[in-house]
Amino acid sequence: IHQRSSVRSAYQDLFIEGGASGGVRGNCLVTGKTNVPIALNETVIKNVWGGQPAGCNIVSYNARAFESYGKTERQGENAPVSRAAAFAYTTALNHLLRKDSPQRMQVGDASTVFWAERQAPYETICGDICQDNPDASTDKVEALLNAVHSGHWGPMDKDLRYHVLGLAPNAARISIRFYHCVTLQELGQRIAQHFDDLALVRGPNDARYPSLFRLLTAVALQNKADNIPPNLGGAVVDAILAGPNVPYPSLWLNAAVGRCRAEQTVNYLRAAAIKACLNRQQRHAALSSISLAPEKEFLPMLDLCNTNPAYRLGRLFAVLEKIQEEASPGLNATIRDRYYGAASSTPVAVFTTLLRLKNAHLKKLSGGRVASFEKLLGEVLGPVTDFPKHLPLPDQGRFALGYYHQRQDFFTKKTDDTTTNPTTHTASLEGTTA
8 A cells, every 4th residue: 555656645745744733843954945844853763883772863952051042852943854854864774774784884883874876786886895705795896997997887877876874873872974975987986096005916815806894904903803993994984985185094004004013014905004095195295285296106016216215124124034034944933023113113223233144144145146135235225325213103104015015026926027117007916926
């Protein structure tokens, strides 16, 4: 019965008009309609992670301090929303937030829902890039990126508007963490830029398109999801959808650098997060400052033209570790396990000792290898005039990225000029690491 047009029309008219008598009438702040019945109490919204089990409200007043203009205990008149609009958005949110919804994902403490104006092939793409399900998501992400590069969209999909809403608990209410409304083409371009910022030379077992879940757990204590900072996931998603010139949260860079120092390990996911954060910062700074020369963005592979001292010191540390490994194969611990944290933060206190130890290690190698390493050390140390006393956080990230790039270069097949040509496109590097 409820699907009959006459029944729906009669119910809708009765609901909107609210009967001939009774009820508060006013101007709706959502639709702009005047003299319409106002919803006195918003329907509760359920299934927001961390919220009240019975449900929460986006708009509510529960203390006299929040009431104004004499509207004491008259809830709906403080922020008037029509009954029709209140019913529409609360019903839609409860539907999107249901536990089995494919259009809902949990990003940190933000319960995130997403929808398109109509059903489309990429309607659940946000969930695909964030959830840790590589077998199911890789093909969808790749299809989206191919559509971005080739321009092959479905009929009318190019300008289809796409919505992403992040909700987080705030005591008895729900706060809007972020909201974005973009066309599907803009969404695809921003997601493509996100993966381009993350692009890094990788090993055969590293994910081509790492999910946000894996990126966040890689920078968390003990790689556990429970230790991810609550606000970090939502802030990263907000930056992805806001555009390519919006910096990623500084907390992400801080966490990635901190885990590299604490565990003395610069793995693929941490290096990718560091590269993405640094490139976004440099892009944002280039737009904000006209007088200063913008810093060059980091490439996915080893960049021989990058003269940044911190990046060069990271490369130097990787070369010294490689010399030690070849001089004393089978070591249980290398200089990385003992000196990485100090080398990346206070280089002057460590590198003089490491360079002295290097001479003892070179004596154990053949003449050809010694000449090769000496030449490489000269190339790395060429632009470095002095060892800094202290490296700030961004430079510690550059150190980690230089170390990772140099280590990967040692195990990369030199079948082309990808190392010596810093302008080589990202796509040519995928899967080249031994």
